[in-house]
Amino acid sequence: xxxxxxxxxxxxxxxxxxxxxxxxxxxxxxxxALYRKDPDGCWPVVSTIGELLKAHGLIRPRxxxxxxxxxxxxxxxxxxxxxxxxxDFKGHFRLGNGRYCYPLTITxxxxxxxxxxxxxxxxxxxxxxxxxxxxxREHGLxxxxxxxxxxxxxxxxxxxLSPLAIWLLKLDVLPERIAPGCPQQxxxxxxxxxxxxxxxxxxxxxxxxxxxxxxxxxxxxxxxVRPHQSLGLGICPADRHVHSHRPYPxxxxxxxxxDHFMIRKVKCGGYIKLHGRPVYTTRR
Numbered sequence: 001x002x003x004x005x006x007x008x009x010x011x012x013x014x015x016x017x018x019x020x021x022x023x024x025x026x027x028x029x030x031x032x033a034l035y036r037k038d039p040d041g042c043w044p045v046v047s048t049i050g051e052l053l054k055a056h057g058l059i060r061p062r063x064x065x066x067x068x069x070x071x072x073x074x075x076x077x078x079x080x081x082x083x084x085x086x087x088d089f090k091g092h093f094r095l096g097n098g099r100y101c102y103p104l105t106i107t108x109x110x111x112x113x114x115x116x117x118x119x120x121x122x123x124x125x126x127x128x129x130x131x132x133x134x135x136x137r138e139h140g141l142x143x144x145x146x147x148x149x150x151x152x153x154x155x156x157x158x159x160x161l162s163p164l165a166i167w168l169l170k171l172d173v174l175p176e177r178i179a180p181g182c183p184q185q186x187x188x189x190x191x192x193x194x195x196x197x198x199x200x201x202x203x204x205x206x207x208x209x210x211x212x213x214x215x216x217x218x219x220x221x222x223x224x225v226r227p228h229q230s231l232g233l234g235i236c237p238a239d240r241h242v243h244s245h246r247p248y249p250x251x252x253x254x255x256x257x258x259d260h261f262m263i264r265k266v267k268c269g270g271y272i273k274l275h276g277r278p279v280y281t282t283r284r
Contacts, residue, residue, distance in 0.1 A: 011042075011043070011044065012052060014034070015030060015034070015044070015049055015052055015053075016052075016056060016058070018030050018033060018034070019053060019058050022199075022221065022225075022226065024195065024198035024199045025226065026050075026059075027046045027047070027049040027050040027053060027059075028046050028229055029226060029227060029229070030049055031043065031044075031045070031046045031049055032227035032229065032233055032234050032235075033225070033226065033227050033234070035227075035233050035234040036227050036233075036234030036235075036236070039234065078109035078110045079110065080110055081108055081110045081111045081113070081240065081241050081242050081244075082108060082110075082139075082140065082141075082142045082143065082242070082244040082245075082246075083109070083110060083142065083143050083144070084108075084109045084110070084142065084143065084144045084145070084146055084176070085106060085107065085108050085109065085115070085142040085144070085145045085146070086106070086107050086109055086145070086146045086147070086186050086188065086189035087104070087105065087106045087107075087132075087145055087146075087147050087153070087189075088104075088105055088147060088148060088186065088189055088190075088193070089102050089103065089104055089105075089120075089123050089150070090102075090103040090105055090117075090193050090196060090197070091193075091197075093202075093204055094204065095204050095205060095206065095207055095208060095211060096204060096205060096206035096207065097206055097207050099121060099207075099208070100121065100122070101119045101120070101121070101204070101208060101211055102119070102120045102121065102122055102123055103117055103118065103119050103120075103196070103215065104116060104117075104118045104119075104120055104123075104127075104128060104131050105117050105118075105189070105192070105193065105196070106131070106132070106135055106145075107188070107189055107192055108142070108237075108241060109146070109188055109189075110240070111231075111237050111240035111241035111242075112188065112192070112228050112230070112231065112237040112240070113223055113237040113238065113240070113241035114192060114219050114222050114223055114237065115135045115138075115139055116131055116134070116135050116219075117196065117215040117216075117218060117219050118131050118212070118215065119208050119211050119212050119215060121208070123150070123151055123152055124152070125151075125152040125162075125163060125164060128152050128164060129152075129164055129167065132164075132168075133248070136171075136248035137248050139243060139244055140243055140244025140245065140246050140247055140248065141171060141172070141173055141244055141246040141247070141248055142173060142244060142246075143173070143174060144173065144174035144175070144176050145168060145173060145174070145175055145176065146176040146177070146178065146185075146186055146189075147175070147176070147177055147178070147186075148177065148178055148183070148186065149177050149178070149180055152164045153165065153175070153177065154175075154177055157270075157280070157281060159281075160177060161175075167252075170252050170253070170255065171248075171249070171252070172246075172253075192222070195222065196218060196222075199218050199221070200214040200215060200217075200218045222237065223236060223237045223238045223241075224236055224237075224238045262274075266281055
């Protein structure tokens, strides 16, 4: 089963059917999906699947790219599901009706589980927080959520704390932020975005409802159908993910400060008084 001309017609048909059903899948993903379907089957190796797809005109040659060494340190502590999640807005694009779609995505860094892919009309704070809330209610709370430094995840104030980040801190969820201009520090999430773009972002749908249906289909495929190479042969994110043991509290808990803390109330102008001087902290 290692040579293209020896591959049986029935197996060829299965491989081609998978490729036509999921055009964004490559030889490695197809091989892993075949193994997941039947671990004892005599499936062709990855290279044979690649040659088969090339022979049928189903693979476009990739342009050679210079690889940059990954910056792995920020991801080192994502050792278990729900230890670190990632959130971001996939690059916005114009829908068929002329309006822009901003996909809000949330994933688990360990299991690669995609909790949310929700199309919004903009990076709006209430809509973003509602997306977080819906995921928290269904899956529980993580220990930390990693994002970039854009709105509404962060803002140009003391500590970079946006209202969304402050809300997370009240939930005892650490808002992590990557270094400016270093998307590779959130590389696992960015890689998911590349898969998302290949699968559903082009061509765009006519309106947000139609686009959301495509996002929902992608989430199901990504979590439960498409094996993830970094997890092991034939393993999907849903096979690795577990529900968080930290439930979402419908009412925010009271904040208890240590006795040695100096407690100051933020004024309407977004500042506190410290030693008789105003210190700007955030907007109102």
